Amino acid sequence: MNIILKIWRQKNAKAKGKFVKYTLDDVSPEMSFLEMLDFLNTKLIEQGDDPVAFEHDCREGICGCCSLYINGRPHGPGKKTTTCELHMRLFKDGKTIVVEPWRAKPFPVIKDLIVDRSAFDKIITAGGFISTDTGSAPEANSILVNKKHADDAFDSASCIGCGACVAACKNASAMLFISSRVSQFVLLPQGKIEAAKRVQDMVAKMDELGFGNCTNTYACEAECPKGISISNIARMNREFLKAKVGAPKDLG
């Protein structure tokens, strides 16, 4: 198949970027989107041009490295897929594909299609963990966990931190990401201990970093490659309210 690409090119964080048009012939429908970009880059290198910079690692939908805002949707038109799992057969022959980096104030462009997602790391550092003593593994049945809660916690923990929720949200809000982190801990007994401090610290960090606010459009849920539910956001809203109203003042 033949395609026309309009790709955001930006030399570095400070440079003014622009869209550059590329026509690519002989694209196989079996190629993944990233393989198609590799194909383009090979041609660009052969021509002596600067290849398109994009992030990738595992290429099997689990690392959360790949991003790309393709034709108005993060991770493109596939359902519950990351860009690396997206195949060219989902695109029409001869059509133009517009590829943009994630756009959000806390995600500045580093080069071309690569953005700095360390804002997510900062949020995790603010509270996305449990404080626990190291040592040998505790006896498994000493802390009982409800099966439903364990399953829900697992679902929440399946977030790969790619940032598609922020990219999809019209407000560039990180609520789905943070709420999945809050949920994965608060649903389990070990996470409940620090729940009040965690949710307040993470929300404060989110606000400080300049993410937008949730207006319940649910675009995040629709675009999340892991199908993280917006019920996590409601859970975070509940937890935050509980912490604000009920938790002691000197909690932080």
Place this chain on the structure above:
Amino acid sequence: MSKFLHYSPLTKKYIMSIAGLFLIIFLLVHLTINIFILPITEGHEEIFRKAVNFMTTNLLIKIMEIFLFAAFLIHIVNGVTLQIQNWLARPVRYKIEGWSHTSFFSKFMIHTGIIVLIFLIIHFMNFYFVKLGLTNPPQGIVPVANNHDFYNMVINLFSNPTYSVLYIILILLLGFHLNHAFQAAFQSLGLNHSKYTPAIKFIGNLYSILIPLGFIMIPLYFILFA
């Protein structure tokens, strides 16, 4: 002062939701009275006039009025503040955006909200400010006896078809605002539950259809039958 104003976006959303839900209840009360403008029962005019008299003189209602105005103010100020923060969160826009599947009306809350605000201002000039003696009562086919003669004021306004059509359009946009608002208020307050959320969404949809329909029936009656 800056610390007072700088509270968490989540807190802003709670306050907005509570104020919004209060306004939703208010709309129901408002419509319950307004519906008696229509000849739905014998002595409907008398019932409407009595209700207006009660609403304008009862002490408890006067106290509730303070809460109502506060709810409007808080809802508007918080809504606009959050929206500005949201715009600032994406300084560089996408070339192509908005292809994600979302709840349709949720994308236009600020727009429908501003239109509802304009409607509110018109509404205040036609009725509330008249009651306070700040603006003149709407004149027309029937004489307005005094500042509290809302029945005749309504007749004068709706006897003008342009006003009636404008009123219908604005109420429709209010319906769009309500359609998203109802279930979003519960979600923002953390009230999302696998058992109850479908019911909340159903009631929200029903509410956003029935309430505007009720309000629209009044000018429609005047356009068709008066």
